[in-house]
Amino acid sequence: MDDERQTRFEVVYRETYERILGYAVRRCHSPEDAADVVAETYAIAWRRVADLPGGDEARLWLYGVARNVLANHRRGEQRRHARQIALEEDIAVFFPSPEETQELRAIGHVFRSLSVDDRELLSLVAWEGLDAGEIAHVLGRSRNAVRIRIYRARKRLSHALEDAGLGFTRNRTAEIQAGRPS
Amino acid sequence: MNTTEETVSLLARVHDDALSGQATGTGARTLLAAITATPPAPAPPRASRMRLRLTVGALVTGVAATTAIVIPGLLAEENATVYANSAIELERDGDEYVARIKDPFADHRRYTEAFSAVGIKMDIRLVPVSPSAVGKMTQIGSSGGSPGRPQPLSGGSECEDGETTDCPIVVRLSVDYSAHGWIKIGRAARPGESYQNAGSAARKGEALEGVAVREGRKVSEILPEAGERGLAVIYSVVRVTPPGKAGEAGGGPGPSGAALSFEPISADKVGPGWRVWDAEAVKAGAVRLLVTPGPLPKNPLYD
Structure with a gap:
């Protein structure tokens, strides 16, 4: 029985680890934080192995756990590091940022001006490649509600980019993509 | 594909396809072992929950540049069963601890530190040896009562055939080992460094491999x-x-x-x-x- 649970957990772990690691790395400011989020996510999954779904649902379920872990982490971080934001920004240069160009930095700035919820929705679509149905799973909401929220978040991002003089055509996006070292 | 999605995608620090292979890496395996070392259910009371704490250090490095990500240090705060630093990684495997030397050139105190974390007194010294002796124990000793001698495994178990230098050095010893032990294990020599083993130069992998040197x-x-x-x-x-x-x-x-x-x-x-x-x-x-x-x-x- 225990062996069966362990085997199941190990299979899920191997199949999802890179996705959860990616999720954490993309959202954390430091390698330490990312490592913490991954470790805590799987520690919770192990404690709740009886609830762990199989197949691709496991990945979505784990995104949901990681999301909560990250949220708790951020709350703790805000308390601890309220006065250390400048320092963190300095340290962040050691954690490679994707925002290598002025334009990408400007886009990043605009993106971070959105609400946490908008950012998370857009990230789940663009970074994790999830569709509305899958995101509904992760967030525990209905598919329709998620669709509407994604639609609105996209609109808010477009407007914010235009306001910042960063209204993008497809070509300009392609230029930036081509300009990144692969 | 729509523009906002492409734009957001540009902001990703790393894409999942760049993380391919991480699940089988050292960090991932260490974490899995640490997590599954205790039974999952019923959920223990909050106060005694095993907390996983990551050791400080450059854990995830050069994501965009190299995509190399390591999450090495896991230290269970109570009853530590897993420990890792940049030099060594120690995990429990049933009734044994398994130590893998990650950096054979590290200060030997880093190795001692890992064993100390699980309550074992063990000095590991790595000495330069000829190619065929890399990863093999050259000397072993202990003082004090011991319910079982340390059993260093040769590098062979972690080596592919023919490889002699780049495979991890592994030491296994019983979890109830109570003596103060020391082990000398062979590591690859630096250029010009004299070997500290007296190995035959005619063995496989050595300089005179295949030459008949024992026939007088x-x-x-x-x-x-x-x-x-x-x-x-x-x-x-x-x-x-x-x-x-x-x-x-x-x-x-x-x-x-x-x-x-x-x-x-x-x-x-x-x-x-x-x-x-x-x-x-x-x-x-x-x-x-x-x-x-x-x-x-x-x-x-x-x-």
Whole structure:
């Protein structure tokens, strides 16, 4: 029985680890934080192995756990590091940022001006490649509600980019993509 | 594809496809072992929950540049069963601890630290050795009561066939090991560094692999073979004292009860007709021939 649970957990772990690691790395400011989020996510999954779904649902379920872990982490971080934001920004240069160009930095700035919820929705679509149905799973909401929220978040991002003089055509996006070292 | 999505995608620090292979890496395996080391259910009370704490350090490095990500240090705060630092990684495997040396050139205190974390006194010293002895124990010892001696595994279990230098060095020992132990394990030598093992240079993977050096052939026959391989040669003369006269000579008994001693001898004193009974690896590019002035009925070193 225990062996069966362990085997199941190990299979899920191997199949999802890179996705959860990616999720954490993309959202954390430091390698330490990312490592913490991954470790805590799987520690919770192990404690709740009886609830762990199989197949691709496991990945979505784990995104949901990681999301909560990250949220708790951020709350703790805000308390601890309220006065250390400048320092963190300095340290962040050691954690490679994707925002290598002025334009990408400007886009990043605009993106971070959105609400946490908008950012998370857009990230789940663009970074994790999830569709509305899958995101509904992760967030525990209905598919329709998620669709509407994604639609609105996209609109808010477009407007914010235009306001910042960063209204993008497809070509300009392609230029930036081509300009990144692969 | 719509523009906002492409734009957001540009902000990703790393894309999942760049993380391919991470799930089977050291960090991932260490974490899995740490998490599943305790039973999952029923959920323990909050206060006694095992907390996983990541050691400080450059854990995730160069994501965008190299996509190399390591999450090495896991330290269970109570009853530590897993420990890792940049030099060593220690995990529990049933009734044994398994230590993998990650950096054989590290300060040996980093190894001690890992064993201390699980309550074991163990000094591990890595000494430079010839290629075939890398990862193998060269010496072992302990003081104090011990319910089982440490059992270092050779690098062989972690090595592919033919590989001798780049595979992890692994030490296993019983979790109830209570003595203060020490182990010397071979590591690859730095350029120019003398080997600290007295291994035959004719073994697989060594400088004179495949050369017959134990048949009592003449020095003049062996030298060209060493020369072809670009090896410098030094000599030790073997003195054999028959049984019964062992007290008169230094050195230990040979296989047939004869006492053997070895003395360095300069090359100009060794004649071409002297006989060779073995060759030792000295350092990269150099071997030591063990010689006697004349023929013997059999190899004094190996009966």
